[in-house]
Amino acid sequence: MSDREPSARGPRDLDGPLREPRPQPIERVTDQLETPSLDDRTYRVIRLSNKLEALLVHDPETDKASAALDVNVGNFSDEEDMPGMAHAVEHLLFMGTKKFPVENEYSQYLASNSGSSNAYTGATSTNYFFDVSAKPANDQEPSASNPSPFKGALDRFAQFFIEPLFLESTLDRELRAVDSENKKNLQSDQWRLHQLEKSLSNPKHPFCHFSTGNFEVLKAQPEAKGVNVRAKFMEFHEKHYSANRMKLVVLGREPLDVLEDWVAELFAGVPNKNLVPNRWEAEVPFRESELGVQVFAKPVMDSRELNLFFPFLDEENMFESQPSRYVSHLIGHEGPGSIMAYVKEKGWANGLSAGAYPVCPGTPGIFDCQIRLTEEGLKNYKEIVKIFFQYVSLLRESPPQEWIFDEQKGMADVDFKFKQKTPASRFTSKTSAVMQKPLPREWLLSGYSRLRKFDSQLIDKGLACLRPDNFRLTIVSQKFPGDWDQKEKWYGTEYRHEKIPDDFMAEIKKAASSSASDRLAELHLPHKNNFIPTKLEVEKKEVKEPAVAPRVVRNDSIARTWFKKDDTFWVPKANLVISCRNPNIYSTAENAVKARLFTDLVRDALEAYSYDAELAGLQYSVTLDARGLFLDLSGYNDKLAVLLEQVLITMRDIKIKDERFDIIKERLNRGYNNWELQQPFHQVSDYTTWLNSERDYVVEESLAELPNITAEDVRQFKKQMLSQVHIESYVHGNLYKEDALKLTDMIETILKPRELPRPQWPVIRSLVLPAGSNYVYKKTLKDPANVNHCIEVWLYVGDKSDRMTRAKTMLLDQMTHEPAFDQLRTKEQLGYVVFSGVRSFSTTYGFRFIIQSERTPEYLESRIEAFLNLFANNLDSMSETDFEGHKRSLIVKRLEKLKNLDQESSRHWAQIASEYYDFELSE
Structure with missing residues (x-):
């Protein structure tokens, strides 16, 4: 059901009403989707006779047409002896079809029409998507006599699912592409640690699968056993790809009736095998024998993490209440009374995140709490685990608070109401995946964004999952315990795996059953969020032609302010960017590192305060740009000035404590060292920037300066950074000129900078290569295990x-x-x-x-x-x-x-x- 009236139809909307009979055997499911308030699109959900379900989207203003198709099959359906089959099939479908046999014809067609394509394979679905120019070559509106390239792209796309060729000539190449993709990830801690958790799970549940595949398991080993791998992939496609498992989203400028005719014509040939939806109900990822364990894992990068994993609720049908959002909101909170606030005050943690994620239909989800540890936090990891369970005992003791849910619900409603468009292919890809969920079709756009019903019983059930006999503990560190005795099969991660010792488990159980009298007094529920916006009015005016450029509304020796009132998107939001020019910051590598430490310390000091703002749709950052200090604030404009004021005051008045400085410095040192362990293609890009820039410093230079910098050095340098600057600001959104000027006045009043003469402004220059010159810069990778x-x-x-x-x-x-x-x-x-x-x-x-x-x-x-x-x-x-x-x-x-x-x-x-x-x- 929609919470707004259907928009009036103009002369370009040639679609008939929902009840109008059609000559094709098409079931029209609904055209009344719940939409954001400014959405100018029209929608229709249909189901073809082969049971393929499609969402049609008419967007009269889009430049890009797009389609995405999600198939309810992924790596959970891989055969045991050929992991990565679903992923390999995804690659092979791009390599030619019976109707369009040239292997790169699809990509050539898209490229020649301003388009692109991609795909991904998940646990239970494979998602294919593309975009292409929405208008014909003459830039006129598409019509039967003047078609856009969209139908041609859609025709080529549909054949993936009708008659793919699985060309023998492409097989070896695409499996080597899969192998290369896997090797790209071999030294990625994100991939390594996730696979470790999977490999240590129940071998009878497909959660344990190795999802990417490699050349060895997809070709070399099967062929050595006499297996025809091409036939295997064709068999997988035949077995799992069925129209009734497919969800299609089609978005274009064409009217809905035209899009409907195209889908009926082009996708009617997709075979329907009437396959039952994939569900995994017989086994769970973590049985009793896989719980109550602790895993010590050695990462590639110098990182320290504590992870608590809990089998959780299966929330597939709980989309109205989504109890995990309430639970993760409180456990992941960073304000006063939270787990994070306490462990940070103790000097034990740099960050915390928490949330639940689904595993697959029919299987309970997993709740995960990740805490990024300091060196002291690593030594005290047992205390942190006990603090976690003390906080859970507080939540279980306190009935679920409806006012907390109402805050979440209110922000979710506001966010959906003022949701803006995203690139066409991102919308189609995401929405086609959502269509696999059991949502009412009217809620396809809003279902998981909005919260509709407070269900205290489900929240209590969720909290009941967070108990000592229902979790796994993982400690990630290069140095502790230091006696890893096993290696994970697919990525080679070193680890140790054991039952949680009885004495430690007894302490955990005591914490989980603690009462108010023996619980830490510092732990309590959060306060009401004062950053939640209340003024959401937008003065929308008719604009013949939106302004192309912002205009300068202040320009003097202290500040220059650029301003543009939003005349296009009409949302109650604003963006504020502030650049404080200062030639000292990048004059030396030492100064640049001191400035970086300062910005890290400011963000660290604001963490608890700014968390409420973040929950209320307000973000900020304090970093560096080529000219000096850089501030960026964005979100709902109602409380933006309040956040800015506190950020500026913190910059001006911050008290840099030695113990917090040491933690931030050590974290930055690890960050610099870890930079040399990231993907090589990221590293070469940074080196190229350094080589072409007059004022830039590569990590080795920063790393050499860091050990000698003290807290007192940063205290003194802060004065140089703020005392004499030129302020350049840009204000854009649901604000007026007077608001922009007030924001600039606030910056000047709080920082009180002296004038920076124009000749001292930083000059940004790049290297001009002489004609005929040829330079080579070589660097040896720090990570000897990286094969790339x-x-x-x-x-x-x-x-x-x-x-x-x-x-x-x-x-x-x-x-x-x-x-x-x-x-x-x-x-x-x-x-x-x-x-x-x-x-x-x-x-x-x-x-x-x-x-x-x-x-x-x-x-x-x-x-x-x-x-x-x-x-x-x-x-x-x-x-x-x-x-x-x-x-x-x-x-x-x-x-x-x-x-x-x-x-x-x-x-x-x-x-x-x-x-x-x-x-x-x-x-």
Whole structure:
């Protein structure tokens, strides 16, 4: 049911009413979806005769059409001796169909029409999606005589599920792509630790599966046993891919009736095998023998974590009350009285997160509390576990509080009411996955966003799951206990696995049954949230043409303020960006590190205060940019000034305590060291920035300075950072000019800076490479276990300020993007991480290739050179029609409308920060 009246239909809406009979055997389920207040789309849910269910979305303003299809099969359906089958099938479906047999025809079609595609494989679903230009080549509205490229894309897409070829010629290559994807993740702690929990779970439940697969288990081993792997993948597709397990979302400018006809025509051929929905009810991931255990795991990066895992409720049908949201809200709280507030005050933790996630239909979910530990916290992990259970005893002793639920419900309602659009393919992909859930179809857009019913009994049932005989404990650390005696099969994670000692378990049970008299007095329920917005009015006016640029409303020796009142999105939100120019911050690596410590300490000091703001839809950050200190606040405008005032006061008045400084410094030191253990393609990108920038410091330089910096150094440097600055601010959203000026006045009044003369403003410059020059920077990976190399080739093209240079470089990207991916990744199988495109720096514009691979950088460079030579030949022979098509496709991309307030703010600030002020540009 909708909470608003259906919108009036205009002349472009040619759809008949829901009850109108159709010649096709289509069941119209509903066209009355609950929508955000400003949603200009119309919707219809239909079901084809083959039981495929589809959501049709008519968006009269979209630049991109999109479709996504979610299949109710994932890695939980893999065969035991071929883990990764579902993932491999996902890859292979892109490699040609009977109707469109050329293996990259689909991607070529999309690329030539401003489109893109992707897919992912989950535990119980596989999700495919694409986007493409929503308008025909002549930029007119689509019609029968003037069709958009959407139907052609949809036709190619539908064939994935009708007659895929599983070409023998592509099999080896795509399985090597799967293998490369797996090797990319082998040194990722996120993947390693999650797989460790899975590998230690019930082997009779598919939660234990290794989901990605690799070449060995998907090809080498099966073929050694005489298995025809191609036949196996075709058999998997035949066995699990059925129309009645599929959920489709189609979004375009075309009227709903047209979209309905297309779906009926193109997807009617998807076979329906009347498969029962996948459910796993016979076993659970964690039986009694897998509970009451502690696991000590050694990470790749220098991190320290404590994780408590609890089998929880199966919330599949609890979408109206969602009890885990109440429980995780309280356990994950960071304000006064919370677990986090107490362990942080003790110097034991740097962060805490909590929440429940579903495992699969028919199986209880898992509640997970993750606490990021300090060195002292690691030593006292047993005390932290007991504090957790003391807090749970407090919650079980206190009846569920309806006022807490009402706060959550109220914010959820506000967030949904003012929800803005997201990119088309993100919407279709996410919504098609939601359609697999047992929601009323009218609630497909709102079902899991909103809270509808306070159910104290379900909350109590959820809390009852958080008990000592129903959990697993994992301690992640490189140094403790230090005697790991086992290795996980798929990722090689070292670990120790044992029952929780009886004496420790007895202490846990005592904490879990504690009463008010023997519980820590510091633990209590949170207070009411004063940041919840109450003024949500928006003065919406008719605007013929929204303003392209913000305007300067103050410009003097202390401050320059840019302002734009929102005239496009009409939401009660605002964005505020503040850059405090100061030449001292980046004058040396030492100063840059001191400034970084200062911003980390400010955020640390504000953690408890700002948590309520975050819950109420207000975010902030205090970081550094190329010009000095950088503040960013965003969210509902009602209380934005209140948050800003406290952030500024904290910056000005912060008392840097030695013990907290030591914790923050140690955390930063680990962060610097861990940087060298992250994915190689992230590292090369940072090195390229460093090499091309006049004022930038690479991690090695920062790491060398950090040990010598003291708390007193930061106290003294704070004065230099704030005493003499130029304030540049940008205000955008549901505010007026007077509000923008008041915010600037507040900044000036609180910080009281002296004038920074214009000649002392930081100048941002980039390296200009001389013609014909060729430079190579080599670096050895710190992580010896990482099997990958990585190369970034950056080609200097010209001055960033030259529009023709930018246009030509972007056109080069448009023409090479799909061929480069097809040649270097799909055909040559150089690696999973392969991308190319425009890369600019402060004042320069260029083109880059990045490849992460087991092959040497020298070989990768030779293949990039070979591709460029091949492309040069193809460019010489390119037809005028194809060339014009690429230009048109680029134009469509460049003219794509902004989806929300944040996107427009980002575009404006990029031009202000770069000091080019070319606001017509979309970058």
